[in-house]
Amino acid sequence: MKTTLALRALVVGLFTFASLSAHAQGYPQRPVRMIVPFAAGGLTDGLGRVVAVYLGERLGQPVVVENRGGGGGTVGTEAAARSTPDGYTMLLGSLEGYGMTNTDAKRLNYNPEKDLAPIALIARAPNVIIVHPSVKANTVKELIELARANPGKIRYASPGIGSNPHIIGEKLKQTFKIDIVHVPYKGGGAGINDLISGQIEMMFAGAVTSAGHIKSGKARGLGITGTIRVPMIPDVPTMEEAGVKDFALGPILGTWAPVGTPAEAIARLTREVVALKKHPEFRKRIADLGYELSEDLTGAEFGRYMVGEAKRWREMAAGAGL
Incomplete structure (x- = not known):
């Protein structure tokens, strides 16, 4: 009996020591998975690959891109929302994950406002x-x-x-x-x-x-469909230059984590995403890809912004008969 109690005490002690050691080492301690809810080779994937490289450098751990295409971005977004909220899964997603039409929003198997924790807005793209x-x-x-x-x-x-x-x-x-x-x-x-x-x-x-x-x-x-020409294809005019007014439209991209992700992880990811946007090389890579870096919206403010934009796009979709 004494031996059993001693073994239990030893196990508890080792577990406690491991937990304290892990906490002391800080987040992250292993690679972070970043779900991109579109197939490889597309617009969002291009941004995801660049973010993964620079964010991984700042975190001191690799950020591994996992493409989960389908459903106009909702399949991968749901996968992120359903992932274990341990700080080692994040989403590099877009407004499509909120449901771009009223019908799409009703069909979602997750609630983007309740199942995803907003981290930071990153970019817009024509x-x-x-x-x-x-x-x-x-x-x-x-x-x-x-x-x-x-x-x-x-x-x-x-x-x-x-x-x-x-x-x-x-x-x-x-x-x-x-x-x-x-x-x-x-x-x-x-x-x-x-x-x-x-x-x-x-x-x-x-x-x-x-x-x-x-x-x-x-x-x-x-x-x-943007307000300025893209450096990599300078001869292609904007829609306004082509004679089409009020057509500056494009994807809005940012990062999220599953709700319940530890506050330490959210804080670190937020801090590093905001910081990498100021990195000269990152800014150049993003501009070369045709992106416009966004203002620094994070956390709840970022979440409210996306909810408002989703509403605007749904109204636009409804006006187009979708």
């Missing part, structure tokens, strides 16, 4: 309207006229139903009373592959995924 070279349009206006003359003949790809590019496409469709057909994919990379092979006529793609194809002539860039 999309680029690209078309296959066989499409007889060199400007946005020519594309609109071509679509009017050929209703139902032009198909456009998106990373999924209810995704940012999907809503932008439907807004273009509604604004100019044109009939273009939406074709959803599991991520932007798959859609752009079909575009350059000629199976899809157009899409709204990120600068990082489209620039190389535009430069090589495999795709033609017609307009950027």
